[in-house]
Amino acid sequence: MDYSKKGIENKQSYIKSTSRRLTSKFRVTLFRVCLIMAVVTVIICVYAGLGYIKGLIDSAPNITQIDVMPKGYTTKVYDSDGNVIEHLIGAHANREYVKISDIPKVVQDAFVSIEDERFYEHDGIDVRGIFRAFFSGIKGGEFSQGASTITQQLLKNQIFGGGSEKNFIDKLERKIQEQYLAIQLENKLDKDLILEYYLNTINLGAGTYGVQTASKRYFNKNVGELTLSEAAVIAAIAQLPSYHNPITNPERNEVRKNEVLRQMLKQGKCSQEEYDEAMADDVYSRIQTVNEEYTTKSYYSYFTDELIVQVMEDLQSELGYTQTQALDLIYSGGLRIITTQDSTIQRIVDEVVADESNYPEMGKSLWELTYALSIQKNDEDKTTIHYHSDDLLKYFKDYPDPDNLYVDTKDSKFSLLFTDKEDMQNKINEFKEAMMDEGDIILGEKIDMVIQPQVSFVVMDQHTGHVLAIVGGRGEKTGNRTLNRATDTKRQPGSTFKILSTYLPALDSAGFTLASVIDDAGPYYYPGTNTEVSNWRSKKEYEGLSTIRKAIYDSMNIVTVKTLVEVTPNVGYDYLKKLGFTTLVESRTEPDGRVVSDINYPMALGGLTDGVTNLELTAAFAAIANKGLYIEPIFYTKILDHNGKVLLENEPEKEQVIKESTAWLLTNAMEDVVTIGTGKQLKLQAIDMPVAGKTGSTSDYNDLWFSGYTPYYTASVWGGFDHNRAQSERTYTRTIWRTIMERIHIEKGLEKKDFTMPDTIVSAKICTKSGKLAVEGLCDHYLGGNTVRVEYFAKGSEPRVKCDVHVKAHICTETNKLATEFCPNQKEAVYLNKTETGVTYDTPYILPKDKCTVHSHPGFNPPFDFNLPGNQNGNQNGNPNNGEENPPDNQEPPDNPENGNENGNQNGNVEDPNNSDGQNQNEDSNNFWSWFNP
Structure with missing residues (x-):
């Protein structure tokens, strides 16, 4: 300057x-x-x-209109004794509500100490906390420390969708509204109620909501039993549920848990001694132990799967819910569903079905593969290719199979059935390698291996309609609401259907009795067709005159069809509809233009368009066991809402479909099935309890059935391959049925009792070849054996006429013709006066029509009347011989048993003769064929 x-x-x-x-x-x-x-x-x-x-x-929402109460609760399923057997949990609904009075102070203090230490002092927002978070953010350069009060967190979760805003402005707006409402909410609700709602709402990881569910999930105890260290673990989760999950991230949870304990000590919520003890507690070891037990729990049972289906249907039909509303209520409504399940019986069924020793050994049992593969190709268009099981079959179509294990079709030696999982996995790997080029990406792959043959089992109380237990498959269950073979799968019922489609209407309204006689002769064809009806034993062997009783216990096909011809298929179909079958086809046009219907003659043998379910078949047999009163099968009795109000009471539909006398007669005949007929292996020998029922099998033994009952319970078993395949082992279903029913009756402590005969039943001594009253000296001396037995009838239907088919005659022993007075060697015997339409077991004992011409001369007059009236075609009134037995154990059924359905269905009726204690069907059978070759 x-x-x-x-x-x-x-x-x-x-x-x-x-x-x-x-x-x-x-x-x-x-x-x-x-x-x-x-x-x-x-x-x-x-x-x-x-x-x-x-x-x-x-x-902001009006404080008078908002509801901060927790929403979404676990539905509990109870067995018939009131025990919880299942929890149905929807999204954000794994919650059990507990009152604040049931939440211990240590849990309340743990959450308050770490989440909102001035909870009992502020009026909804914590100003000091806000400034602390603000200055902490300025100092650290990051505003990560929260300042939300418990009241604000409750509002965030219940009103603002959990606070999942994507940008700062939206988050700021929510914070302002949240704080405003927090002040108002504090004026509306007291502190304890706000804390109660909060502790029942908060997400605590592992899919749990609220302290009660979290306590059970991590410690397998109620919240009221938690210790200080356990309460601190749960409180530590609240800030970041996934990050602080004590199962997957125990180290992170422990850091936060220790901070909870320090805050509690600092705020005087625990003593130094309690703090030290909690810090030393190895709480995470207990959590891992509980988690291991929790993760071993399986999916919903087959019973629960079907229960959900029935509840859904009833909520819609009875209360007008939509399907979506019904599902939401079931999984998130906190319902209490009282079921019909008997846990003891269900456990027994589960154990027996799961026991692999009850099934055919590997080689007869096989693994079945379902396969899918999606590949994205390394090309310009990134092409996606989907491969399925059929592609695997095509790739290995020439695969050598020396043991014939894999043969499935005529065009391929390789199938999706195999004995070794590792072997099949190697095939899958080879297929993938062949289908993929360098740079290709696997988008998805599904490998599902299911053991075959499969089974299903249903147990009902016939007196109430209550389904007590079901199993819908063998092997590990791989999901919820998967294929339930007891309720979803429709299979051909085979011979079990004979009782329901034919003999039930025949006895009830068509005029037949157990003594009615039908001629078992052949060849015989379905009326109006070229389709032959064959007996399961052999196409070339016929019994001859046979009673309805024998046809039932020996499962005779020709007699059954002939009976239905008389009854008519329309009448049989009407009875089946009354018995609750919903899968029958009255009339339907197939894609190829064919019109199919179950109202036809093959219905007699169980040859149906689609088939039946195990559940409906069991319910039908239960109606017979219940004196003819059909009761709709049900899985629950009552449903209560979250507040304990009854939503539904399940009263099953009931209908008297047949007379009480008819039901008893069928029961009595089906007892013979188990004692002397095709079902000897089904005796409950361990407890000596009577059993009535019917065996059944279909072409190539694709399906194996038994439906039967005791005076207490009705049960059905099915066995077979999901995709039809012939079975060489045919007794495993019987072993399963017998074992289950024996264990049920033993473990339930049920005493032996018989089926009660009604007073509408009478008895008569009849002849089993005529069905009429037996004649002493004739019917009991018949060459073919004693044909006298006591038979039972509905009062008023008993026979009044004496037997007219047995005739005493003298026969020339040299010519086997009617003797003349000049015949040097004669024998007197009782023969059958009958016209044969083919060779039957009656044929050797038919009364000769011609006189002896070797020893006669003009003017000869026979000493006996050889033109006695008789039934040349078989009488409708007859009765089986009580002494007739089953075929020998080593007798094999035909290679191509009767198919039973003229509409193209290849699942008709055959019967399995392999009874462990079977004997010769007819004590004179050894003489039968020798009669033709003297």
């Missing part, structure tokens, strides 16, 4: 100059204007901010 005289004068001159004064004045004015603008801007911003906040507040 110039401090000379001249310099000072120039400076003074500049300062006093007009330009300098104008410049200074301009600067001052500009500053004042800027200051005023700044003040105005601040004022505008303040008012704008206040207006913005006011707008947010005005748009």
Whole structure:
């Protein structure tokens, strides 16, 4: 700076100059204007901010209309004794509500200490907490420390969808509304109720919501039993449920848990001694132990699967729910469903079905593969190719199979059935390698291996309609609401259907009795067709005159069809509908133009278009066991809502479908199935309990059935390959049925009792070849064996006429013709006065029609009347010989048993003769064929 005289004068001159004064004045004015603008801007911003906040507040939910109570609760399923057997859990619904009085102080203090230490002091928002979080953020450069109170967290979870905003503005708006409502909510609800709602709402990891469910999930105990260390573990989860999960991230949880304990000690919520003990507790070892037990739990049982289906249907049909509403209520409504399941019986069924020793050995048992593979090709279009099981079959179609294990079709030596999982996995790997090029990506792969043959089992209480236990498959269950072979799968019922489709209507309304006689003679064809009906034993062997009783216990196909011809398929179909069958086809046009219907003659042998389910077959037999009263099978008795109000009471439909006398007669005849017929292996010998039932099998033994009952329970078993395949082992289903029923009756402590005969039943001594009253000296001296037995009848249907098919005659022993007075060697015997249409077991004992011509002369008059009236075609009134037995154990069924369905269905009826204690069918059978070759 110039401090000379001249310099000072120039400076003074500049300062006093007009330009300098104008410049200074301009600067001052500009500053004042800027200051005023700044003040105005601040004022505008303040008012704008206040207006913005006011707008947010005005748009916030009305405090009088919001509901912060927890929503979504676990539905509990109870057995018939009131024990919880299942939990149905939907999204965000794994919750069990507990009152604050049932939540111990240590749990309350743990959450309050770490989440909102001034909870009992503030009025909804914690100002000190907000400033602490703000300055902490400034100091650390990151605003990560929360300042939300428990009240705010409750609002965030229940009103604002958990606070999942994607940007800062949305989050700020939610925070402002949240704080405003928090103040109002504190004025509306007391602190304890707010804390109660919060502790029942909060997400605590592993799919749990609320402290009660979390306590059970991590420690397998109720919340009221938690210790200090356990309470701290659960409270530590709240901040970040996945990050602090004590199962998957125990180290992270422990850091937070220790902070909870330090805060509790600092705030005087626990003593130093309690703190030290909690810090030393190895709580995470217990958590892992509980988790191992939890993860071994299987999917919902087959019983629960079907229960859900029935509840869904009833909520829609009875209460008008939509399907979506019904599902939401079932999985999130906190219902209490009282089922019909008997846990003891269900356990027995599960154990026996799971016992692999009851099934054919590997080689006869096989693994069946279902396969799918999706590949993205490494080309310009990134083409996606999907491969399925059929592609695997084509690839290995020429695979050598020396043991014939894999043969499935005529075109391929390789099938999806195999004995070794490792072997099949190697085939899968080879297939994948062949299908993929370098750079290809596997988008997805599904490998599902199911053991075959499969089974299903149903047990009902015939007196109530209650389904007590079911199993829908053999092997490990791989999901919820998967294929349930007991309720979903429709299979051909084979000979079990004879009782329901034919003999039940025949005895009930068509004038037949158990003594009615039908001629088992052949060849015989379905009326109006060229399809032959064959007996399961052999196409070339026929019994001759046989009673309905014998046809039932010996499962005779020709007699059954002939009976249905008389009853008519329409009548049989009407009875089947009354017995609850919903899968029968009255009439349907197939894609190829064929019209199919189950109202036809093959229905007699179980030859159906689609088939039946095990559940419906069991319910039908239960109606017979229940004196003819059909009761719709049910899986639950009552449903209560979350508040204990009854939503549904399940009263099954009931209908008297047949007379009580008919039911008893069928029962009595089916007892013979087990004592002297095709089902001897099904005797409950261990407990000497009477059993009535019917065996059944289909072409190539694709399906094996037994439906039967005791005076207590009705049960059915099915066995077969999911995709039809012939079975060489045919006794495993009988072993399963007998074992289950013996164990049930023993473990339930049930005493032996017989089926009660109603007073509408009478008895008569009849002849089993005529069905009429037996004649002493004739029927009991018949060459073919004693045909006299006591038979039972519905009162009024018993025979009044004496047998007229047995005739006593003298026969020339040299010519086997009617003797004359000149025949030197004669024998007197009782023969059958019958006209044969083919060779049967009656043929050797038919009364000869011709006189002896070797020893006769003109004028000969026979001493006996050989023109006695008789039934030349078989009488409709007859009865089996009680002494007739089953075929020998080593007798094999025909290679091509009767198919039973003229509509193209190849699943008709055959019977398995392999009874462990079987004997000769007819004690004179050894003389039968020798009669033709003397």
